Amino acid sequence: MISGAPASGKGTQCEMLVEKYGLVHISTGDLLRAEVSSGTEIGIKVKEFMENGILVPDEIVTDIVKSRILKPDVKERGWLLDGYPRTAAQAQSLERLGIRPDICVVLDVPDQILVDRCVGRRLDPVTRKIYHVEYDPPESEEVNARLIIRNDDTVEKVTARLETYKQNAEVIFSAYMDVFNKIDGNQPKEMVFGEIDSLLQQVQLVAKQRQKLI
Numbered sequence: 001m002i003s004g005a006p007a008s009g010k011g012t013q014c015e016m017l018v019e020k021y022g023l024v025h026i027s028t029g030d031l032l033r034a035e036v037s038s039g040t041e042i043g044i045k046v047k048e049f050m051e052n053g054i055l056v057p058d059e060i061v062t063d064i065v066k067s068r069i070l071k072p073d074v075k076e077r078g079w080l081l082d083g084y085p086r087t088a089a090q091a092q093s094l095e096r097l098g099i100r101p102d103i104c105v106v107l108d109v110p111d112q113i114l115v116d117r118c119v120g121r122r123l124d125p126v127t128r129k130i131y132h133v134e135y136d137p138p139e140s141e142e143v144n145a146r147l148i149i150r151n152d153d154t155v156e157k158v159t160a161r162l163e164t165y166k167q168n169a170e171v172i173f174s175a176y177m178d179v180f181n182k183i184d185g186n187q188p189k190e191m192v193f194g195e196i197d198s199l200l201q202q203v204q205l206v207a208k209q210r211q212k213l214i
């Protein structure tokens with residue numbers, strides 16, 4: 001489970017984790033944006049919340065997560081939850097399903113850096129890869145020409161999203177205290193990945209040792 005403020009690097013780390021571990025990446029932000037861009041009934045309901053950087057009602061997000069996390073590929077490959085839970089009610093919904101993470105990573109980044117990251121973020125609509133105009137520019141002019149900006153990536157909306165995050169953060173952290181790991185997200189993405197990766201390797205090791213004992 002990966003948590004952290006807006007633009008703390010959750011999506012960036014998830015891309016790298018999926019590549020190495022083959023986990024099913026369940027990003028509530030991505031799932032909701034897909035609903036909006038397909039113009040579904042859910043998309044119409046959530047569009048305004050998202051555009052204004054306000055949390056979408058718990059029931060809607062929880063239904064989306066439930067239907068994704070209970071699919072067979074998740075059972076086979078394991079899950080990587082990104083951006084969920086974000087409220088106490090969402091954490092309780094996961095508990096009711098008997099779902100707990102092996103590790104809960106929280107990426108810690110100073111506020112001013114978060115704002116710079118949001119404002120400079122660009123997305124490739126074809127590959128869904130995340131870039132930054134300064135910190136992680138695209139590799140070719142062709143990719144550069146098709147990059148898009150998220151409409152909740154303005155200074156005002158990021159500030160509002162950050163405030164909401166701060167109001168809810170403690171509740172989430174306390175729900176996962178036993179598996180909680182705060183990581184400095186203000187270092188090169190490869191270094192952040194290295195820290196998360198070593199946590200996952202420890203979990204795999206413990207799981208293997210347990211299997212041997214059974």
Ligand code: AP5
Binds near residue numbers: 030082118130132
């Ligand atoms: P969501 O899409 O989840 O947005 P968020 O949590 O605000 O997180 P971001 O996607 O903005 O950032 P990120 O941490 O993934 O950073 P990234 O890797 O892109 O949610 C959007 C909206 O959906 C919410 O506001 C809400 O309305 C709704 N929603 C979603 N989940 C919900 C829920 N559970 N309940 C209710 N509503 C929900 O990186 C950011 C930038 O920084 C990029 O440009 C990247 O290149 C750069 N970067 C990343 N890492 C580094 C690094 N180490 N060094 C330098 N630059 C870096």
